[in-house]
Structures are given as structure tokens and as C-alpha cells.
Amino acid sequence: MNLLLSITVGVLFAASIYMILRRSVVKLIIGLVLLGHGANLLIFLSSGLVRGRPPLVPMGESRLEGEYSDPLPAALILTAIVISFGIVSFAAVLVKRAYQEVGTDDLDEMKNTDR
Amino acid sequence: MNSSVALPVLIPFATAIACLFVWNSTRLQRGITLLGTVGLLLSGLVLFQEVETYGVVSIQMSGWSAPYGITLVADRLGAIMVLLNGVVALTGVLYAFGSIDKGREKFGFYPLLSAMFGGVSGAFLTGDVFNLYVWFEVVLMSSFVLLALGGERPQLEGAIKYVTLNLLSSTLFLVGIGVLYGFAGTLNFADLAVKLAQTDRPELITVTAFIFLCAFGIKAAAFPFFFWLPASYHTPPPVVSGVFAGVLTKVGVYAIFRMFSLVYTQEMWLTHFIILWMGAITMLTGVLGAAVQTDIRRILAFHSISQIGYMLSGFGIAGVGISAAMAAGVEGQAERAAMLTAGAGMALAGAIFFVLHHSLVKMNLFFVAGAVKKLRNAEELEQVGGLYHARPFLGAMFLIPALSLAGIPILSGFWAKLALVRAGLEVGTYAVVAISLVVSILTLFSMTKIWANGFWAPPPDTPDGERGSDPGDEEDPPGYRLMLVPIVTLVVLMVAMSVLVGPAFRVVQKAADQLLADRVYIQQLWESSGKIERIDALLEERNYVTTVLGEEYLRALLMPIEEEAP
DSSP: OHHHHHHHHHHHHHHHHHHHTSSBHHHHHHHHHHHHHHHHHHHHHHTOOOSSOOSOOOTTOSSOOSOOOOHHHHHHHHHHHHHHHHHHHHHHHHHHHHHHHHSOOBGGGOOTTTO | OGGGGTHHHHHHHHHHHHHHHTTTOHHHHHHHHHHHHHHHHHHHHHHHHHHHHHSOEEEEGGGOOTTTSOEEEEOHHHHHHHHHHHHHHHHHHHHHHHHOOHHHHHTTHHHHHHHHHHHHHHHHHBOBHHHHHHHHHHHHHHHHHHHHTTOOHHHHHHHHHHHHHHHHHHHHHHHHHHHHHHHHSOOBHHHHHHHHTTOSOHHHHHHHHHHHHHHHHHHHTOTTSTTHHHHHTTSSOHHHHHHIIIIIHHHHHHHHHHIIIIIOOSSHHHHHHHHHHHHHHHHHHHHHHHHTOOBHHHHHHHHHHHHHHHHHHHHHHHHHHHHHHHHHHHTTOHHHHHHHHHHHHHHHHHHHHHHHHHHHHHHHHHHHHHHHHHHHSOOBGGGOOOHHHHOHHHHHHHHHHHHHHHTOTTSHHHHHHHHHHHHHHHHTOHHHHHHHHHHHHHHHHHHHHHIIIIIISOOTTSOTTOOOSOTTSSOOOTTHHHHHHHHHHHHHHHHHHHHTHHHHHHHHHHHHHHHHHHHHHHHHHHHTTTOHHHHHHHHHSOSHHHHHHOHHHHHHHHOHHHHHOO
């Protein structure tokens, strides 16, 4: 499972970088979405995968014993998902407005502010 | 007492929410925002005062103790930065009153500004890495909208680059957090500092350090990550450029200061050496980029990058000095170690002083550029001209901060650079000192270019020899006088900082010493592990680590045997 997830994370990052480097702004957005997914999975993976051990203190005990799955990464990922949802929706609107204003979706033609 | 730590975060958000309730009345929104920013400044002052008294103040949100709960903590550096945020907020809002157009006011300019200041305060006060990420996002989201608000073509083009690169940086930051959590099992700054000081695999920790360095480097606009800044900073209304230059990049710089003084101190000879050279190259590329520009705000944007380089190289000098001092200490050269440590302290203090100086000065210059835009409706130097004759006062308000930026003696920039140069010579980073002096001259060249073409040269439509129109025959455009209020305030603050450089420098020196003391303290903690009396003596000290983590937690960490005994 670790190996499978590692490969998935790698593929997601590679795909997202590829998409970000394309010239179309729509592909840029798709790239950013994929990048966020890759990062979230990476947090999930790097904090260690544990199967079937919920972080619940058993009846009569006062603390967690042995191996248990850490709930914190899930909380981190949830927060990150919410944030990236907001930002991606903003980016989508921004791209639409830029497309209307500039009249092209080609990033190479949006270089007037760089000169 | 501790609630004063939360106020600088709560007040701006309360202001933003209150503004949303009076969406249709811009006049009410103005009033509320003014009240809110005054409140932010006052709460910053209160916090600063408390930190002066107690050293470190912290609050655990909803009573969950660190490292499990959410901590807000203010040490001297944090309190100084919050105070700076308050100053930037108040002057920024005053300037917005005079300069921002009705359309932007109607579409939530003020609540966005307040939310951004709240996020900035949060980033300066948070006690753990993940919340730093969340505050970064809060700041980013508001700054995205502030940048794009108005929807002019250059704004949108600039915003796309700004959004993309900053999103990339956030994602890198998140990746770093994930990997760091995998190593350390905690994200609280103090807890991380204590635990990572005792790691047996420092090289793995250093790998995560570089992920963070890239992420913060993008935020701070350091070489080679700065490309979003010149593409976007000159596009929004001047007030937005000014406020962004005042606090936004500083959040990235602050994050580097915090992470690399508290958490990543394992391999300073590598990490801080790279920060040092990152800073040196940043200042050089920034100033060279500015040399070819002819638009006032573009020149200023490139100079922002260049000045960020000074802050980073100052921090790098401090780190290199500390690691050299440690090496000298091991070899038994106590005298040399003491000198290097003193140099490192001065470099860090100089870097913090530089942050304050640059915020005031760069904001002021952007505001003057906005006033120029209002008067002449142009920002290209060729189209401006003759302003010194028509508006001598505005000329003076430009000249003083511009000279300060270049580092002319007795102005604040001179003191900041003097500290960095002296510290650099003491630590022995001669090449970086040389670069910083060359950059100073180039900065002066750029500022002279704006001065000569924008203020001294005759206006473009008059023949040579005539010195433009007489003062007084131009009507003040609406809002112009109001715009002068924050400009003058900032100049006065900057001059005060230059004249009272002794007391001002003592404040930042204390902040720097406090930052450097944390690392030493944590080492002492681990060395005393198992010896009860020494731990007792050490835990009585009041500093970042003990204030955040509490005695009980640290005792349990250092005395594992005692815990198992019963």
C-alpha cells in the first residue's frame, strides 16, 4: 500500500507540473488542482499508514496502547482540502475574467506586465 | 493578561465581519475600518508592552495545552512585527481613504484589507507550523482578491502569475509540513525545536528544511523565486502595492527567521550558508532588474526584491556566525567564539531592524508614487517630470525615504546596513559585504533616476529651460491632501527611527538575542536530561520553550525514567 501510494503521489506531482507548464490557463488550473491532491496524499502517506486501528481509547483504559492510526494528518488534510477548494474556485473565476479581458487563454500572450 | 496575544488577530477579523454587515454603506465601512485599524495598532502596542515586561506571552486556545492544542505566542520578534503590522494597517487605511476609487470601495475593499491584516497578525503570532500555513492562506486569499479587484487587464495578468506561484509555494509548504510531521510527530514550533535538537539523523531534517526554504523563498520573493513580484506589484492601486510591500513579503521573511532560528538549527553551516548567498544574489538581481525599468512602481518593486536580499543575508550572516562560533568553541578558542556570537547577534538585530526600516520606507515610496500618479496620471518617468517645482513638499517626502533606502548616513537605512556590514566583517563573510556595498550604490543610482527624471526634469510638454508650472497654479486633486497624511506620518516615523537609533536598535537587539538564546537553552535542556536540580533551575527560566510547552510537559520529556517508575 505504501508503494502504491508513493507512486500515486509521484504521478500526481509529475502530471501537475506538466500541466502547469503548458500554455493554456485552463490546464494551469487543472495542474494546480492535481498538485493539491498530490500534497494531501503525501501528508497522509508520510505520517504512516496503519490499517484497522482507530485512534479510540478502549473501554476501561486511560490511554492508547500499541499501534494506532494518527488522526492529526486527517485533520490537516481536511483543512488543506477546504482551503484549496476556496483558492481553486477563486483561480477559476480569475482565469475566466482574464480570458474575457485579454481575449486569449495563452499564457505566453499574457506577458505585458513582465516587461 | 494572555488575551492580549489574541487581540491583534481578533480585532481585524471582527472589523472585516462588521464591514460585511454594512455592505451598502461605504461611509460606515470606512468608519469601522478606521476604528479597527486603530484598535489593531493599540493592541499591538499593548502586546509589545507586555512582551517587554514578561519576555514571552502565550495563550493556548480553548485550554488545550501545547503541543496538542493551538498556541498563539508572542516573543519579542513577534510583538515587533505585530506592531509594524498595526502601523502599516493604519497608514494604509488612511491612504486608501484618499486614493481608492468608489468602485473598489463598493466591492469590499475594506473588509478584504482588514482580513489581510488579521491574517498577517496571525502568521506573526502562531505557535505551530500548520497554523502558519493556514494564516498564509488567509493572507493569500485576501491579497489575491485585493490584487485582482477592479479587473483591469494588467491587474488580471499580474494576478494569474501571483496566484500560480503563491499556490505553488503553499503546496510546497504543505508538503514540507507533511514530511516534517512524519519525522517529528509534532508541529508545534517549541516542541519541534526541542525534539529536533536531539535527532540522530540531522541530514534528513535538513532535507525538509530546504522544502520550507523554497516555500518561504517564494513568499519572500527571494532569488530564484521572485518572478511573481515584478509581474504583479505595480498593477493594483498604489495603496495595495504599498501595503503588500509593507507586510506581505515580510511574512515570508518572518517565517524564515522563525523556522530557521528555532527549528532548523541542526546543520547551520549548510542551511544558513545557502540563505546567506540566496540573500546576496537576491539583492544583486533585484537592483539590476530595477536599473532597466522606467516605471516608478516597477523600479520600486524590483527594489523590494533587492532589499529582501539584505534581510536574508543578515539572517544568513547570523547563522554562519553561530555555526562558526560553535566550531571555534569546540576547538577551544573561547575568545573567537564570543566574537563570532556577538557578530551573529548584531547581524540578526540588523536584519530585524532592516525589516522595520524597509516596511516604512518602501510603503512610503509606493504611496508617493501613488500621489504622483494622482497628480500626473502617469507613472512612466518620461511622462512625469517637473514635480519638484510644482510640488516641492512631495519632492521632499520622496527624497528622504529614497535616500534612506540607498543608505545615506544618519537615515534608518544607513544604520541597518551599517549593522549588517559590521557583523559581516566580524563573522568574515567579506564577499557578501562587498556585494551589499555595491548594491547600495546601485540603489542610489536608481533612486537618483526617479528623482532626476520624475522631479527635476522639466515636464514633458514644456520646452527645455522652463521649469514647469508655478507652484499653486495646479489645483489639488480630490483626496490628495488626505494622501499626504500617511506619507508624512511614515516619513516622521522613519526619521524618528533614524534619530533615535540607539533605543530602536536596543529593542531589536533584545529580540535577536532572545531568538538566539532559544537554541542555547534547548541544548542546555538536553544536556541536563536526567539531572533533576539542573532541570529545575532551567525550567524556572521564562522563554519561548517554557512558556509554550509548560513545565510539566518538558519535565516528562526530559525525565522519562521518573514517569515509568510508579
